[in-house]
Amino acid sequence: MLFSQFVATLGFISIAGALPSQKRSTTYVLKERHLVPRSWRKLGPASKRDTLNLKIGLVQQNPGAIEQHLMQISDPTHERYGQHLSQEEIDEIVAPPKESLDLVKSWLEEHGITNYVPNKSKTMIHCAIPIGKAETLLNTTYSTFKHEDGTEINRAPEWSLPEFLLDSIEIVQPTNSFFHPKQHLVSDNNAWHDAAWWKSEGEQTYPQAFAGSADGQYGQAYESNINGQPPPVQGAQVPQFGQSQPQQNGQPSQGGFQPPQGGNVGGTIDVSQVCQGKFVTPQCRRTLYGTIDYIPQAPNQQTVATTNYLNQTVIRSDISLFMQTFRPDASNIGNEINIVSIANGDVDQNISPQKIGDLTNQEANLDAGNIESIAYPIPLTAYHTGGSPPFQPSAATPDNTNEPYIEWLDYMLALDQVPQVISTSYGDEEMTVPRSYAERVCSGLAQLSARGVSLIVSTGDHGVGKNGQCIANDGSGDKFVAVFPASCPWVTGVGATAGFNPEVATYRFASGGGFSYYFDAPDYQKSTTQAYIQTLGSQYGGAYNPNGRGYPDAAAHGDHDAIVFNGQVSTMGGTSASAPTFAGVIALVNDALIAAGKPPLGFLNPWLYSVGYQGLTDIVSGSSSGCNTTGFPAQQGWDAVTGFGTPNFRQLVQLAFNGPTDGSSALPKGGQRK
Known part of the structure; x- marks a missing residue:
């Protein structure tokens, strides 16, 4: 079905279901209430003079249409597979009726608000107004709340709208969203050393970490790419990388694809020669996952990206030093990174003493180093998003109280060209946001995925939840904690592993995994997650949502990864390390496809659950401990620890080129796969 035909089938929905009522009742009606998360406490009334950058999200046309479209273009057996949408085509589907936009504009103007700015698609209106004005506009009261980490924000746990706008406005933020993005980064508490130490003592301390890499030697196959010309490409043919194992009820048989025990995964260097348990370098990860001898063929025909919040910024000099130390052929990449500031996001390359003391930028550096040390020379863009345009701190509210995630999405959805792979290492507990916020953000992520973007998201570092903090907002009982946005069905969640032969779920910290309370299990994974839940029996009954979207979808190594910060070298861990690593591998798969004239993978999950899982090494040991339990167990096939x-x-x-290996239908039809 062509895009025009697809949109035509939605026309009746647009006309019959989207037009707002013209009744102008000014009676205010409660729109939404969200309980304050337990990690926040109320301090007192907010200063009415403080400014909020209010975001008013209009009800979009054709609810569910983007998701329907996304499933079609992401299903390897569908005729529209790989036919990704343009920004204009998405806007055509979701743009609200003009009547809705006019009603909201007139409402704002009636309150003396004329500095509003609609976004490109007219789905969101931005306006900077004092809190006192916002309280009148929304018939609410803002208070100042303090997080357990010391952050202070202004929020209104409930808000209202005039009755005539209930069908036109979906969300208004910041109101009752307590989303507080946290970096999924775990300290190793290892010493930091400068480059001179590495040259004199590092090789003796971590000999395997330097095997074949300290002098720039990456094995014969890759060395030819440094010193000479890459080997010729034989048309669009894919090298025969081995035979796939058969499926058994939608699960990989015999534990999936296992790298040879002590063998040669990368082709020229043995994993045991380059992988040091306490110090994991790019050389190790590239060898472990088999990218070490791949030479990108079309690197300038796609882009990879990372996202940063919390005043994090990629430091070019640190990335250059990281590459000089661990991947010399990519030593210039630090100067080539495209750093983009969104909503006053920090891009300052001069590291202040305060940032050094606060360890700010470690997350940004780890993400950039991990993704690009695999994906190089594919260009990297780093998006740095602040919380508002602009924010004026006051004595009462010294912190940025505005919401950054919608800012980033709004920016991305307006771009004509978007990266093919984006890695995000930030998230928060799903219960910190109201359902409407989660659904709106998740819908935006679906729109971005429909553009042909593979969204790779870390799943957190606290397993099923921090011990002693696994209580629902309403105090109704013990609940495992879901992490957002990994719980959104339209992203690929990535957990973390440790060790090499074999890899296991991390044990120094617990890789995040579980089931959403807001989003049902999508069709592409429903039979898979239900099969896993059946193996759990009554264990943890009532502590999680058995019908929810399960995550993670996949995993990658995320323990003791090398990092450079402030010119010093050490190691860190977390799903913040595993997500960009997985993203780098997907970027290279895209490179092979693009070089052969094929579209990039885009949204991975329908392909991953039907075909791609055969190209993942099954992790069968470990668990997502937390909430004073051992959490969900890793086991054969998909699990809520390592996907x-x-x-x-x-x-x-091989699978991306050839599709299903057994001729089966990609997506389950009525339950079980054949």
């Missing part, structure tokens, strides 16, 4: 497992690049490329 389907870690990437085997050669198998993934």
Whole structure:
């Protein structure tokens, strides 16, 4: 079905279901109430003079249409597979009726608000107004709340609208969203050393970490790319990387694809030669996942990206030093990174003493180093998003109280060209946001995925929840904690592993995993997650939502990864390390596809759950401990700890070119796969 035909089938929905009522009742009606999360406490009334950058999200046309479209273009067996949408085509589907936009504009003007700015698609209106004005506009009261980490914000746990606007406005933020993005980064408490130490003592302390890499030697196959010309490409043919194992009820048989025990995964260097348990370098990760001898063929035909919040910024000099130390052929990448500021996001390359003391920028550096040390020379863009345009601190509210995630989405959805792979290492507990906020953000992520973007998201570092903090907002009982946006069905959640032969779920910290309370399990994974839940029996009954979207979808190594910060070298861990690593591998799969004239993978999950899982190494040991329990167990096939497992690049490329290996339908029809 062509795009025009698809949109035509939605026309009746647009006309019959989207037009707002013209009745102008000015009676205010409660629109939404959200309980304050337990990690926040109320301090007192907010200063009415403080400014909010209010975001008013209009009800979009054709609810569910983007998701329907996304499933079609992401299903390898569908005729529209790979036919990703443009920004204009998405706007055509979701743009609200003009009547809705006019009603909201007139409402704002009646309150003396004329400085509003609609976004490109007219789905969101931005206006900077004093809190006192916002309280009148929304018939609410803002208070100042303090997070357990010391952050202070202004929020209104409930808000209202005039009755005539209930069908026109979906969300208004910041009101009752307590979303507080946290970096999924775990300290190793290891010493930091300068480059001179590495040259004199590092190789003796971590000999395997330097095997074949300290002098720039990456094995014969890759060395030819440094010193000479890459080997010729034989048309669009894919190298035969081995045979796939058969499916058994939608699960990989015999534990999925396992790298040879002590064998040669990368082709020229043995994993045991380059992987040091306490110090994981790019050389190790590239060898472990089989990308070490792959030479990108079309690097300038796609872009990879990372996202940063919390005043994090990629420091070019640190990335250059990281590459000089661990991947010399990419030593210039630090100066080539495209750093983009969104909503006053920090891009300052001069590291202040305060930032050094606060360890700010470690997350941004780890993300950039991990994704680009695999994906190089594919260009990298780093998006740095602040909380508002602009924010004026006051004595009462010294912190930025505005919401950054919608700012980033609004910016991305307006771009004509978007990266093919984006890695995000930030998230928060799902219960910190109201359902309307989660659904709106998730819908925006679906729109971005429909553009052909693979959205890779970390799943957190606290397993099923921090011990002693697994209580629902309403105090109704113990609940495992879901992490957002990993719980959104339209992203690919990535957990973390440790060790090498075999890899296991991390144990120094617990990789995040579980089931959403807001989003049902989508069709592409329903039979898979239900099969896993059946193996749990009555264990943890009532502590999680058995019908929810399960995550993670996959995993990658995320423990003791090398990092450079402030010119010093050490190690860190977390799903913040595993997500960009997995993203880098997917970027190389895209490279092989693009070089052969094929579209990039885009939204991975329908392909991953039906075909791609055969190219992941199953992780069968460990658990997502937390909430004073051992959490969900890793086991054969998909699990809520490591998903389907870690990437085997050669198998993934083979599967991306050839599709299902057994001729089965990609998506389940009425339940079980054949």
